[in-house]
Amino acid sequence: MADNTTDTTAGTATTGERVPTVIADDLHIVYRVTAGRQRGNATAALRRVMRREPSGRVREVHAVRGVSFTAHRGEAIGLIGSNGSGKSTLLRAIAGLLPPESGRVYTDGQPSLLGVNAALMNDLTGERNVILGGLAMGMSREQIKERYQSIVDFSGINEKGDFISLPMRTYSSGMAARLRFSIAAAKDHDVLMIDEALATGDKRFQKRSEARIRELRKEAGTVFLVSHRNRSIRDTCDRVLWLEKGELVMDGPTDEVLKAYEAETAS
Amino acid sequence: MSETTHERATSAAPPPPGEKLSAAELAARHGLAVSGARPSLPAYVRQLWGRRHFIVSFSQAKLTAQYSQAKMGQVWQVLTPLLNAAVYLLIFGYLLGGRGGMDMPEYIPFLVIGVFLFTFTQQSVMAGVKSIPGNIGLVRALHFPRASLPISFVLQQLQQLLFSTVVILVVLIGFGHYPSWTWLLVVPALLLQLVFNSGLALVFARWGAAVPDLAQLMPFVLRTAMYGSGVLFPIGHILEGRDVPSWVADVALANPISVYMELFRHATITDGPHHGGLAGYFWLLAVGYALLALVAGFVYFWKAEERYGRG
Structure with missing residues (x-):
């Protein structure tokens, strides 16, 4: 089975037609969580520190276990699996945001996650957040200035009055989500990763954002999409990776993998 | 994509050597780089320079957001340090008489300068400690040189x-x-202190990323540093009449926090028995501390670049 993959990759490497953009090689990701249940009291904790024991609070979560695949230019790859199967973790590892425990990810250029939520501040106006978010994603000031109006128009924030000059904490949750998506989608990416971003906003905005994602897909070399909605996977992806408990269960054309996945989840 | 189904077993062993290319070879062939690898030091400096607009705008945004919920808004930026100085004036100037023989017209500026400049270093260290754990969402979502965070907070x-x-x-x-x-x-003097604080914040940012508990411990360390650096009273005055060799006072006076404060004080408080000329080596110390902190702090922070955000 592993042979099948290598056949394709090796074959394409020699013909030079299919250019790999992301290669995951036996990737393992382990989270170390400091929170969690702690037994014992303060003195017990102190004793652990003094003896330099790994404190009982640190628990390891093996989120991705030995995943290997090769993605090529022009592919749109869906990631499916139940909650906690390691899909988002895998995306972060591809983006180089989570260091692997073992194994490697090779990428062409800098893959980026579609999302700037963490960089935005609720106390600032929408306007300043557009600029801040753009800078955080690595856009230049000129690029932001150029795209500012289209970001605001796309978000539709100003349709009901001049909201862009108000602090983001005054926005409804839908408005804030729309602005966040609009900022995130303003940048062009070599390798783009989208984590369930399709579900934001009202019907009209969802339509618009799906169209924008198709556009981004055309511009980007490779797109990864995490979603729990099989329909959006079917609409946008031509290949699907199915993860379960951090392991790659299946990797193949969308129809086949989704059929197997649906059979599995139905039972 | 493909003609075959790539249904795979869980282990997904690397391709066998021989006619097939290994992942590393395939990557090398197409010029793919390891994702999340630490860039070289010059490349890192270049990346950081490329993010300068983000660094500045992030720091301004934080500053604006800091007081945006308060009714008086930005007025607190001036009021907070002023109230701090008033408290110390009350306690050390009037109640404890720690003025070291200075008159009020000399002591009050002395105190205000001391408190404000110390606060600058203190807050830089605290911001450094919290810069990674406090922005873990940002670190895990976006790609940028992590040194942007402590520098932005400074x-x-x-x-x-x-x-x-x-x-x-x-x-x-x-x-x-x-x-x-x-x-x-x-x-x-302020520029040198800024450079020194940035280096210090970078060191503490790496420590704080590894041991978040440092945020609980640092206030005590910093308070000790405050009393030991002549922020509230002249160091010489405290040691006067005690059985300590004179070099103790010289060493205490030569610590970085004290050096930057003394430079500021001697530049502005020009008429008073305690102020006037300052030994020239103080400027040398100030430059030395600043360069040492920056270079050592930057390299030390960079060495763990690929590990921030784990756990």
Whole structure:
């Protein structure tokens, strides 16, 4: 089975037609969580520190276990699996945001996650957040200035009055989500990763954002999409990776993998 | 994609050597780089420079957001340090008599400068400790040189200090210390302190990323540093009449926190028995500390670049 993959990759490497953009090689990701249940009291904790024991609070979560695949230019790859199967973790590892425990990810250029939520501040106006978010994603000031109006128009924030000059904490949750998506989608990416971003906003905005994602897909070399909605996977992806408990269960054309996945989840 | 189904077993062993390319070979062939690998030091500096607009705008945004919920808004940027100085004046100036033989017109500017400049270093260290754990969402979502965070927070503190500096100037003039050419020395002194604080914040950022508990411990360390650095009273005055060799006072006076404070004080408080000429080696110390902290802090922080955000 592993042979099948290598056949394709090796074959394409020699013909030079299919250019790999992301290669995951036996990737393992382990989270170390400091929170969690702690037994014992303060003195017990102190004793652990003094003896330099790994404190009982640190628990390891093996989120991705030995995943290997090769993605090529022009592919749109869906990631499916139940909650906690390691899909988002895998995306972060591809983006180089989570260091692997073992194994490697090779990428062409800098893959980026579609999302700037963490960089935005609720106390600032929408306007300043557009600029801040753009800078955080690595856009230049000129690029932001150029795209500012289209970001605001796309978000539709100003349709009901001049909201862009108000602090983001005054926005409804839908408005804030729309602005966040609009900022995130303003940048062009070599390798783009989208984590369930399709579900934001009202019907009209969802339509618009799906169209924008198709556009981004055309511009980007490779797109990864995490979603729990099989329909959006079917609409946008031509290949699907199915993860379960951090392991790659299946990797193949969308129809086949989704059929197997649906059979599995139905039972 | 493909003609075959790539249904795979869980282990997904690397392709067998021989006719097939291994993942590493395939990557090398197409010029793919390891994702999340630490860039070389010059490349890292270049990346950081490329993010300078983000660093500045992030620090300004933090500063704006800091007081945006308060009714009086940005006024607190001046009011907070002023109230701090008032508390210390009450306790050390009047109640404990720690003025070291200075009159009020000399002591109050001395105190205000000490408190504000110490706050600058103190807040830089605290911001450094919290810069990674406090922004873990950002670190896990976006790609940027992580040193942007501590540096951005130090810049935020610098902007706060510039508000405080206006207060200092008003206090100085109010107590009869009028501007002279030596006041211009304040600019290089503050710049050197900024460089020193940035280096310090980078070191503490790496420590704070590894051990978040440091945020609980640091206030005590910093308070000790405050009492030991002549922020509230002249160091010489405390050690006077005690059985300590004179080099103890010299060493205490030569610690970085004290050096930057003394440079500022001697540049602005020009008439008073305790202020006037300052040994020239103080400037050498100030430059030395700043360069040492920056270079060592930057390299030390960079060495763990690929590990921030784990766990």
